[in-house]
Amino acid sequence: MSPNAESTAFRSALEVIRAVEPRVADAIGAELADQRESLKLIASENYASPATLLTMGNWFSDKYAEGTVGRRFYAGCQNVDTVEALAAEHARELFGATHAYVQPHSGIDANLVAFWAILADRVESPALKRAQARHVNDLTEADWFALRRELGDQRMLGMSLDAGGHLTHGFRPNISGKMFDQRSYGTDPATGLIDYDRVAEAAREFRPLILVAGYSAYPRKVNFRIMREIADSVGATFMVDMAHFAGLVAGKVFTGDFDPVPHAHIVTTTTHKSLRGPRGGMVLCGPELADQVDRGCPMVLGGPLPHVMAAKAVALAEARRPDFADYAQRIVDNAQALADGLLRRGATLVTGGTDNHLVLIDVSNYGLTGRQAEQALLDSGIVTNRNAVPQDPNGAWYTSGIRIGTPALTTRGLGTTEMDATAELIHTVLSQTTAGTGPDGAASKAKYVLDPAVAEQVGKQAADLLTPFPLYPTVDLA
């Protein structure tokens, strides 16, 4: 590749876009500038490679490709077949899975595909067999009515939201909560850790069709072997949503009992978080669920996005390179350095530390809500997101936590020394911010007071921290 290839590619693309709608070209350039300047600690974000980004901007976007590789409902899908097959092959090899379905557009889509594959396998197929029908269209009105009720009357057991679970694991505001009767398991209030005996007890009492493991704000490993044993003991299908930590599985940081793929019946993920690919989702499973999973489109998905599947193939090829394992290990080393740095300075962390890519700070000890802390950090050039902590008294909007993660800064090249410096900046902001009051003088959960000079000084230090680690160093738009 010529030394200027990436700069030339992005500059040319912007020139073409600018000729049609200059405001969009400007916004794209501004987004790169913003990302370059901010200390990004959002645990679910990353920076995809130039190759992955460029793969998404082409004529694959124009093609409809409903169906699966070699079995499409549209003509002319031979090139889409090539990229979808490649993405699936890379996914299977990378994760050691028998089957990979790379069409989901996002994590929620991947989860919906998985839920409906399980429902089809466990509820619909037996009902068809009982009615001696081959297809739902062959059922009588009465049998169809009964099947619809049965499909809507299934149970799911997943991790509670405030313990770090995800909205798409059966919570009421999400479609999954309207589909399933859901119960959740939390964490031990003393340790903040999953108590597997309690999960087993909940499973015995509730007898779910689906046991879900996976999280977006739990800073520890999950023992998937034990979770599978629990699922088996009650006849549940075991599903793992590894969206947050797929990069750690791909990079072989999570192995053995902590690798979900050998233990779960079905695994879902996004491709853009620690896996560092394009925005999208994916489902992995064994042969038993493969046919049902492949019905994801049009069951719950709109037409596949071939340009994104092509980008998944590129990113998954990158993740199969040996340096990705090194990257994954550095994500965890950095998270642990960040956690240690915060603990040494007196911060309170949920579970007392981390063994994955994220850290959850309980900011109530600083006298702040998550919302106040999030905004004060943002004023100081540090981008995070507020998050509930277990048994959070401030609810899901204001919260009492700040979630921080290291995949993005690790991609930029920051290491453990910079993580300690980052801990110092975070602690400085949080310890110098005070809760504000509302117009009536009452304590506010949103207002806060931070000396602008402190915010400016921390912002400058954050920028200095980033200077030796330019984002996309091979891309010069000037």
Ligand code: DSN
């Ligand atoms: N929005 C993602 C996160 O931030 O964790 C999960 O869906």
